[in-house]
Amino acid sequence: MRDTEPPKQLTFDLPLDPRYGAEDFLVSPSNEEAYALIEAWPDWPDTVFLLRGPPGSGKSHLASIWATRAQAWTVSAADVAMDRVSHLISNGALVVEDVDRAAGRDEAALFHLLNLARERRFPVLLTACGPVDGFGLKVADLRSRLRLAPGAEIGPPDDALLKAVIVKLFADRQLGIDTSVVDALALRIDRSLARVREVVAELDRDALGRRRRITRPLALAVLDRMEAADGGGEGQDADEGDGEEEDAAGGP
Template identity: 40%
Template sequence: MSEQLTFSLPAKEALGREDYFVSGANALAVAAVENWLNWPLNKLVLVGPTGSGKTHLAMVWAHETGARIARADALDDPVALAQGPLVIEDLHLIAGDRTAETQAFHMHNLMQEAGQPMLVTSARAPARIEFALPDLRSRMEGTSIATLEALDDALLMALVMKMFSDRQIALKPDLLNYILPRLPRSFDAVRGFVETMDARALAEKRPIGKGLARDVLAEIARE
């Protein structure tokens, strides 16, 4: 049989640094994140468009450093969060929310006082975020920035292979070559594609092959 049969095995996402593929789209950002012991003022803003892999890279850093992860609009216990390294996700989403911005400002100051490293993710650079709180704007604009570009061919291929591998599925080269030019270039799209392929293969008792891939890609295109 040329197509791969599927089995119900748990998906375990590999988050070690060795599992994170580096290409031209993310090399500089990865190097900046890896150099966290030398971040100016112990902080860095990781900027990139939706689907560029900000959360994935932040999770790798959190895995290595033991950092907690919190959304920018959910910094409800700043004293506890400031006890160690911290990832604050989606800074851009609190723009104009004075309450959330005030919490983020206090969180920033507590992390600085504690001397703990802080990685902030955002879809836009701080200078392009319309903050309501001038103090938060000045703190964020004074933070070093690392930028992720959209997925390139090499990173897209590595990501597809990794996410299937996390589910104990090895793709055949012809299937990989079929998928890559048809798949949207974003982490979220790849993750959704892999999850749907796996779920439908199990539910419909179909092999992981071109037929199923064609159906799932058509479904994605209609969304």
């Protein structure tokens, strides 16, 4: 008698909080300069530093590590307003996230905050995705000040970091994963840690919904489906061809 596939299980998209402890940060050649900057605290040669890197590269994680050590507050650049500057610098240290999104907001307030930080030797760590000239800032003095700010840049993840992050993200979800799955994902996935998070979350949902373990064929099929969705086409179903390859790989 032919086996029938078990019905899909209802799944819930519950948020998985990222772990931002120092012990959770994975150091590799792509981020070691930025990590060294945080490790050098409090022996910084300046008061204002700019940490740059693509979305999901670990900027907020490093900023969180530094904020814990420096007992700093963390705010978004969008929350910096002239009537809040005095309050923001009262704590003794500050992280300002996403300064690349400050354009069109209270740029004068951010410039005033950075001036006060320099005058009072008040440490500020800024984060951004790209180069200052791409921020679209209207205040020339702020643009100049940010250009001159020392700092570090996080590059695209190398192979070792990509694989380590894949393993860690599955482990964060209490999921053991075979090395063949890790290798296949690392070979095919976009060189973006943000994309890695999306793929791992989708694989977790898919495997849970089908009540099946995550295999290499399933991982590749889900990748195909996600890439097709991004391109507006139709991807391969996650079941298609799964059994034959899985048997060849020795899976149950």
